[in-house]
Amino acid sequence: MSGTFIGMPAFPAAARRAVQDAQLRHNLRKATHTIRGKRGEAVGELDDWAELREAGRAIKDRTLRHLDRYLEQLEERATAAGATVHWAADAEEANAIVTRLVRATGEREVVKVKSMATQEIGLNEALARAGVTAYETDLAELIVQLSDDFPSHILVPAIHRNRAEIREIFVRRMAEWGVPAPEGLGDDPRELAEAARVHLREKFLTAKVAVSGANFAVAETGSLVVLESEGNGRMCLTLPETLISVVGIEKLVPTWADLEVFMQLLPRSSTGERMNPYSSVWTGATPGDGPQDVHLVLLDNGRTDTLADRVGRQALRCIRCSACLNICPVYERSGGHAYGSVYPGPIGAVLTPQLRGVQGPAEASLPYASSLCGACYEVCPVAIDIPEILVHLRERVASGPGHAAERAAMSAAEAVLGDHRLLNMAQRAASAARGAVPRRLPGPGAGWTDTRDIPDIPPRPFRDWWREHEKERARGDGPGAAGGRADREGGER
Amino acid sequence: MTGSRERILARVRAALSDVPRGEAAEDVRVPRGYRRAHGQGPALDLLADRLEDYRALVRRVPAAGVGEAVAEALRRRGASRVAAPDDAPEEWFASCPAEVVRDAPLGEGPPLGVAELDAVDGVVTGCSVAIAETGTIVLDTGEHQGRRALTLVPDYHLCVVRAGRVVDSVPEAVARLSPALPQTWISGPSATSDIELQRVEGVHGPRTLEVLIAE
Known part of the structure; x- marks a missing residue:
């Protein structure tokens, strides 16, 4: 449904407009350079980074080459631990499952942890059509939701906004969604974060249903893992009675021990921290602790098509760190919206056309949204050869109709x-x-x-x-x- | 729904038609040439350094002095009522100036409600493992840690880390932990960098994390 934002122009037109926006370019340049520097330091601290990267690549390849086996194992273990496992072939089915589960609780509101998968399937819009309000609780997602905007970065969805714009959004829109912004709100990030805390606090403490994604799903144990910073994830994963997690089938890792690799690769690659402030691990339902009604929705939505492409399937190794966005000279200038997809940047340019096919003009333009400089491959913690896939996809686009x-x-x-x-x-x-x-x-x-x-x-x-x-x-x-x-x-x- | 399960699995198998039939998952070699630990320094020094880097408050105290250190920390914080897991050691609170509200043991009576947790001035717990290299404290609801909500809702978390619980690295921690229990990995106070990539400590989780390393 919304792998690409409906009505978005193809990349060249969108990028041309974006690069003329001086404010946007300033915000993007500042943000991408800051995070690049942090990542460099965090990665440089480990003298075995190359070995970790190679292990990460191999673990994901093992998972993908035997995905059927691992999916069955995950289902069995999660079910044994008290979770209910659902399978969704596409966005529509996933939305229908989640909507049905929410309705069964009788609630009209859900709190949400930032999740790429639920954005990909357009879950919030589907819930709204069923009369259920979904509250985004990640600060950046809140900014995006309050301003009826689209996310422009995997990790920092409001990277295109500066503090003054964010203050403006809070002052104008918070009251419509709940607790209004405080009188005389300034634009200091500290004040803005405090306003978000107050705005969401009551929602967290009273919410009965939460929706999340997951960074990893461990086949061997049936466990899900969510990495975050603010504590909104912990709130959603701990306090409600019902927890519904929508997880792409490529998120699996075979064993618990495999996390020793990814819990080093992901935080250092994404936020450039030695470790992100909070990570939560849960396995089914734990009596007396956290949600007792636990659901796992396994999502295909084009992933098996991607898996069938022997060159392109490596894109499914992606752990959504966004290092490739931050390093990309094209992303730095065009921003995330130009890609017209929830997955922007180099990884989006290879993932979106594969998940959705290259028939549409927006999707067909994405493999060309790159100079093929290869910086994305260099920084990728699971060694996805993005330039190789881009060239491969260009070939697919060029062999399609309209290129006589x-x-x-x-x-x-x-x-x-x-x-x-x-x-x-x-x-x-x-x-x-x-x-x-x-x-x-x-x-x-x-x-x-x-x-x-x-x-x-x-x-x-x-x-x-x-x-x-x-x-x-x-x-x-x-x-x-x-x-x-x-x-x-x-x-x- | 069962239909989709079979359909997805069939699609996966069709997509993997190039994988030889006889190949087992273990046949896909995973090179594990990375280090078990990085030898970045003595574990307790490293842990303290990393935690301070995240702007957590850190104090190193002798094992026998935990009670005094807890009392001092709570006094400094101005906390008059704190929550604690049911099994937290008595000696932690021997000279405690604050009222200690203990959570009910699992399955025995109702646990502390969210409103009650929101009203206390802080929470005092132990931890399962601490990772020196990354400045991470892992809670797994085991001994001296209590339920997850206990360390989430209060705005101040005082965590007692015994030296024996400190490991050097992420691989060492993963080896010690079992995911059968829910885990929370904590690296400093709640934080966000969502506004202009500027780090701000304190959003939804406890805004102040204080760690007592008991040697």
Whole structure:
């Protein structure tokens, strides 16, 4: 339903608009550079980072290659521990399951822990249609919800907002949702956090139903793990009577011991901390402690399609740390909204088209939302080769309908490049016509030259130059005859 | 619903048609060349340093002096009523200036309600494991820790960490813990960096974390 935000333009148009917003660029630059620095320090502190990364990659690969077995094991163990396990093939089914479970409690309100999976399926909107209000409790999600906005970052959904904008949102909108912002609220982050605490406190202490996602699901024990910072997660996972967790089927890890790797990789990669302030682990229901009515909704929603692609399936290793967003030169300038998806940045550019297919214009544009610089791969804690998947997906987009001219051009190029006589002729023709080549291409080629210069065509092909050069050398004019070199340099201009 | 279970599992199996039939999960090699611990310094020093880095209050006290240290901490905090798990040692509160409200043992009478927990000035507990390298305290509702809500609702958490509970690293902690009990990993007070990536301590969880390391 909402893997991409409905009605969002394709990446190039959205990015063009975003880069003209000076405030946005300032906010993004400041935030991404701050978090990059923190991550660098936290990662640099461990001299076995490369080994941890390799272990993380391998554990996830093991999980994915035997996912059926691990899913069955997780279901069995979670059920034995008192949880009820549900399976949802798509967003619609997941929303229907959660809605039914909430209705069964008789409640009209739920508190929510920040969860990518529930954003992906558009759960809040589905609950609203059923008359249930979902309160986002993560500070950034609260900012996004209060301003009817979209999240623009996996970890810091309101990264595109500065303190003054946030204060404005709180003052204007908090009262509609519950406890209003205090009189004379300033824009100091401390004051704003306090306002959020007061706004949500009563909700936490009275909520009967909570909805969460999970960072990890341990197949061996049936346990779920949520990492967070503010304590809103603990509130939601501990105080209500009913807890419903929507978890993508790729979130599994085989064993409890495997967490020793991910509990090092994730906090240092995401917030750049040695450890995030709070992590919660629960296994089914514990008598006398926490929610007694515990549900786990296992979500496919395009993940098995991704799994079927042998190149693309590595994207399912993702642990949603967002290090690739923070390092990406494209994300830093365009921001998260330009990607039109709940998964922005480099990982979004490979995940969204795979989860939803490349038929839509927004999805088809995403594999091109990258310079292929490879920084995302470098920082990825589970070594997802994002550039490799991007190129792979471009191939898929290009082999789809609507690329006839490009394919014709490519097959012509194939014929010329495959035959040296044809190539020679083509190169000589190009050299002869070099004065007539415009700086900008006309027609459909114009898009290409909007952002690139046409390379200069040398006055004569290299092979012609080489032949003459060798002749001169044979005549005894010495290597690198001046005339030849000047020619070359002239050609490069 | 059963339909979807079978459908998803069938889709997973179809997607993995390239995985050889005879391959077991264990055949996918996981290289574990990472360290069990990083040797970053003596564990108790490291733990204190990391906790202070998160702006937790840290005091190192002799094991026999815990009661006095608890009393001093609560006095400094101005706490007159604190919650504690039913099995918290008497000696922690031997010279305590505050009234101690103990939670009911599991299954014996109603536990302290949320409103009651919201009204106390703090909570005093022990911990299951503490991780020096990351400055993390793990509670698993076991000995001296009580239910999860106990350490969540009050605004001040005083945690007694016995030296024997401190391990160097995350792998050592994971090996000691069992997920059969619910766990809370705590690294400093509640915090957020959601506004301009500036860290602010104190959102929904206890805004002040004080740790007594008992040697």
